[in-house]
Amino acid sequence: MAEIEFTIDPATGQLEVHVKGMRGPACQDVAKLVEALVGKPAVDRNTSEYFLKPRVHPQIQPKRSQ
Amino acid sequence: MSKYLSFRDVVFKDRRLLLAALADLGYTVVEEGQALPLFGYQGDRRPETAEIVIRRNFVGAASNDLGLARTDQGYVPIISEYDLRVLHGGHFLPKLRTAYSEHVIEEVRKRLHGTTRRTVEGTVVKIKVRF
Numbered sequence: 717m718a719e720i721e722f723t724i725d726p727a728t729g730q731l732e733v734h735v736k737g738m739r740g741p742a743c744q745d746v747a748k749l750v751e752a753l754v755g756k757p758a759v760d761r762n763t764s765e766y767f768l769k770p771r772v773h774p775q776i777q778p779k780r781s782q
Numbered sequence: 783m784s785k786y787l788s789f790r791d792v793v794f795k796d797r798r799l800l801l802a803a804l805a806d807l808g809y810t811v812v813e814e815g816q817a818l819p820l821f822g823y824q825g826d827r828r829p830e831t832a833e834i835v836i837r838r839n840f841v842g843a844a845s846n847d848l849g850l851a852r853t854d855q856g857y858v859p860i861i862s863e864y865d866l867r868v869l870h871g872g873h874f875l876p877k878l879r880t881a882y883s884e885h886v887i888e889e890v891r892k893r894l895h896g897t898t899r900r901t902v903e904g905t906v907v908k909i910k911v912r913f
Contacts, residue, residue, distance in 0.1 A: 729879025759788035
């Protein structure tokens with residue numbers, strides 16, 4: 717399950733956002749949604765998970781003997 | 783984690799969420815229009831204009847009009863130095879930003895059909911949206 721963690725500092729009103737559990741550029745859509753409501757962030761950093769490629773396990777069928 | 787964003791500018795992108803945040807702070811009577819004039823506490827017209835205005839009689843006895851001017855980045859506050867110092871104990875802008883962020887989070891939750899969990903850690907509030 718993906719998660720967005722919002723951190724608000726009530727003393728300054730500053731907002732920080734961590735998008736978690738999403739690999740690859742899929743999290744860009746979530747970031748765009750937040751940016752559409754909040755504006756351009758002062759800091760925009762992709763973290764290590766962003767660069768992980770989704771794992772795909774090819775299904776190989778065993779050859780049938782004739 | 784896959785992405786980190788930090789928002790530092792005092793700018794309010796969404797008009798509807800901004801009006802909701804103003805209402806949270808008690809400002810329910812607002813004027814909306816194009817380049818509305820702003821007046822000081824003595825009724826003097828100020829050089830600035832704004833698209834969202836809270837008239838001074840709804841702000842405080844010695845206050846000036848509060849304005850929010852639309853820019854390409856969003857709505858930016860136009861507030862006198864006096865009001866910045868006295869409104870909400872000098873915390874008007876942090877409170878408005880906090881209220882606005884709370885509405886942003888609720889909007890994100892709705893659009894992603896998610897659930898929220900709120901915790902307070904020290905002096906900061908953490909709200910997690912799972913989807």
